[in-house]
Amino acid sequence: MKCFLKSCSSNEDGALHVLLILIFLAFSMAAFGSFFWLHRWNKIVQTQMDLDRCVGSLAIHFKTALTLTQKINSSIVATRTAIEAAQASLQFEAIPPLEVLLNSEALAQEAILGSWKIKQTLWLTQQGCHDIHGLPLPLPGVPYKRDIPPDLTGPQPARWSATNGRESARFYFGLSKGSRASAALVELKKKGITYDDWKANWTHPFKKLREWANLD
Secondary structure, three states, rough: HHHHHHHHHHHHHHHHHHHHHHHHHHHHHHHHHHHHHHHHHHHHHHHHHHHHHHHHHHHHHHHHHHHHHHHHHHHHHHHHHHHHHHHHHOHHHHHHHHHHHHHHHHHHHHHHHHHHHHHHHHHHHHHHOOOOOOEEEEOOOOOOEEOOOOOOOOOOOEOOOOOOOOHHEEEEEEEOOOOOOEEEEEEEEEOOOOEEEEEEEOOOOHHHHHHHOOOO
């Protein structure tokens, strides 16, 4: 009888050990699974942050290029008006420094337009930014051209070259990687009944990307 009781106790201890081992394995698998999903989620979040940073900085760069081009256009018009006024009033000594200013304004504008063309090329060759690569939407060009030759006063302002007017122009920026995507839109901000300045906003990412890739 005593041996039988010892055998029962031994069986109970063995069952308890098996139960503890099963509980340990269950917790280990749960911990491993949690670690796996946390790692996966962290990677997804990091990818989205990289996409947003890339597209957002690009849209802001483009917005700045548009704004500066317009401001320089206004400066060119003002400088040309000053040169013409000096010519009309026979104040010839004032003309050379104004001509230097006008040429420097035109060069600054060309530098802005040229730097964006370089950015367009790098965007497609890198397929995104230098630290995040994927499927990029082609970058829009800055819709200004100086295709009117200089006259007797000097360089002309750059002209708006897009088929749409400034008020209806929309410029999209998008980049996708795997299941994640980011997109931004640059357009004129309306202030009352007039248009104030260019504004960059986030927009739905997949619609434009699918249109471009013909995935619909």
